[in-house]
Amino acid sequence: xxxxxxxxxxxxxxxxxxxxxxxxxxxxxxxxxxxxxxxxxxxxxxxxxxxxxxxxxxxxxxxxxxxxxxxxxxxxxxxxxxxxxxxxxxxxxxxxxxxxxxxxxxxxxxxxxxxxxxxxxxxxxxxxxxxxxxxxxxxxxxxxxxxxxxxxxxxxxxxxxxxxxxxxxxxxxxxxxxxxxxxxxxxxxxxxxxxxxxxxxxxxxxxxxxxxxxxxxxxxxxxxxxxxxxxxxxxxxxxxxxxxxxxxxxxxxxxxxxxxxxxxxxxxxxxxxxxxxxxxxxxxxxxxxxxxxxxxxxxxxxxxxxxxxxxxxxxxxxxxxxxxxxxxxxxxxxxxxxxxxxxxxxxxxxxxxxxxxxx
Amino acid sequence: xxxxxxxxxxxxxxxxxxxxxxxxxxxxxxxxxxxxxxxxxxxxxxxxxxxxxxxxxxxxxxxxxxxxxxxxxxxxxxxxxxxxxxxxxxxxxxxxxxxxxxxxxxxxxxxxxxxxxxxxxxxxxxxxxxxxxxxxxxxxxxxxxxxx
Numbered sequence: 001x002x003x004x005x006x007x008x009x010x011x012x013x014x015x016x017x018x019x020x021x022x023x024x025x026x027x028x029x030x031x032x033x034x035x036x037x038x039x040x041x042x043x044x045x046x047x048x049x050x051x052x053x054x055x056x057x058x059x060x061x062x063x064x065x066x067x068x069x070x071x072x073x074x075x076x077x078x079x080x081x082x083x084x085x086x087x088x089x090x091x092x093x094x095x096x097x098x099x100x101x102x103x104x105x106x107x108x109x110x111x112x113x114x115x116x117x118x119x120x121x122x123x124x125x126x127x128x129x130x131x132x133x134x135x136x137x138x139x140x141x142x143x144x145x146x147x148x149x150x151x152x153x154x155x156x157x158x159x160x161x162x163x164x165x166x167x168x169x170x171x172x173x174x175x176x177x178x179x180x181x182x183x184x185x186x187x188x189x190x191x192x193x194x195x196x197x198x199x200x201x202x203x204x205x206x207x208x209x210x211x212x213x214x215x216x217x218x219x220x221x222x223x224x225x226x227x228x229x230x231x232x233x234x235x236x237x238x239x240x241x242x243x244x245x246x247x248x249x250x251x252x253x254x255x256x257x258x259x260x261x262x263x264x265x266x267x268x269x270x271x272x273x274x275x276x277x278x279x280x281x282x283x284x285x286x287x288x289x290x291x292x293x294x295x296x297x298x299x300x301x302x303x304x305x306x307x308x309x310x311x312x313x314x315x316x317x318x319x320x321x322x323x324x325x326x327x328x329x330x331x332x333x334x335x336x337x338x339x340x341x342x343x344x345x346x347x348x349x350x351x352x353x354x355x356x357x358x359x
Numbered sequence: 360x361x362x363x364x365x366x367x368x369x370x371x372x373x374x375x376x377x378x379x380x381x382x383x384x385x386x387x388x389x390x391x392x393x394x395x396x397x398x399x400x401x402x403x404x405x406x407x408x409x410x411x412x413x414x415x416x417x418x419x420x421x422x423x424x425x426x427x428x429x430x431x432x433x434x435x436x437x438x439x440x441x442x443x444x445x446x447x448x449x450x451x452x453x454x455x456x457x458x459x460x461x462x463x464x465x466x467x468x469x470x471x472x473x474x475x476x477x478x479x480x481x482x483x484x485x486x487x488x489x490x491x492x493x494x495x496x497x498x499x500x501x502x503x504x505x506x507x
Contacts, residue, residue: 326434
């Protein structure tokens, strides 16, 4: 019987920019157990509700994560608006949808870049991040921020987008789509990339469901599950189609993200064609008294923002269940039995966001 | 938007049975969340099936044991470890118990009753208060000289 060794993986690792930590129990080159540890950069943001009122908390939600900044503020605002029975103006809902889909585009392109870097394709990494810059430029032009957008607020949004700017965005997305086509051909057809990903880190549809997988990880295993189908924001007016693959391996997860990027560009185009004129926010007259679980689809999957208030301007509880946390049990399952050399690729294709997890 | 959400308060002894029933019906475990109350904790077990959201809720006192549902839903172990580490709730028979090493925070159980300050509910609005006593004093009569 082989001797068991424990290999600490992270929180600093050359392949992963995120400070995730696992104790990998190995027998020779096989992993027999993976023990996660959270809290290397835990911030306890949820307890800031004791010091910041429900309006200020939007800025805290905005800062949970750099990649899904807008998504967190959107989820939080939706929860508070639901409790306060606020009818957000239609134009604001469309603007939220536009920024949410742009966030998905830039997050997935960023993932492609980081994944390329992990495979040893540095030029592909640089090409990916060059394309992502275009989306960040759109953020800067429309919100003033490139990472933390700070544009969502309870009752609507802070900034509007003019018709000319919107047309400019659509023109730039046409170019982006063309460039992405070229880039994604490499991801989908390159022999070396396929060699590293196909058949690696497999998780079945049944396991994905019972282990609580969400987002691209669940959809890559054949689960037709996308919270945008709930019809929040302006999604009820758009043709949302969950991108589902059946492979269940690292390659399938890569394909799901590529297809979602193109679908998001299509959704932005649909939203831009239907956006109505009108106000972009409402004046608040009350304080939140009640509770609600807001569910939205982040780039990494279903996120839940639970908000509970008692009528005071400070909330009683704000909880965020992020997709990465929900995917950890499946991550442990996938790691068991895999080769040590495949660990970085497996973890990377699950796209963990430790900034979200360490909220 | 307004997604319909069902919140069902139950006793902690009914928990495992009801969760097993939901599992048999094909619900997936969405999350387990915990909230600190004035004198205890409220645990929310959220489930989903075909975008139908259902939430079971139990309330426990500090130090009171909570049964684990990880024998039914394997992924519950992570949430239960989280609740143990952050809130200090005692959860029995977790399938994979990290014994307090999942969250290695500098403050032990930072979300426990001892640490969390809950906001006071707003004071009910009352009628306008009576004017202060000084101002309520009747004005002294100034003697007026009358010319005859």
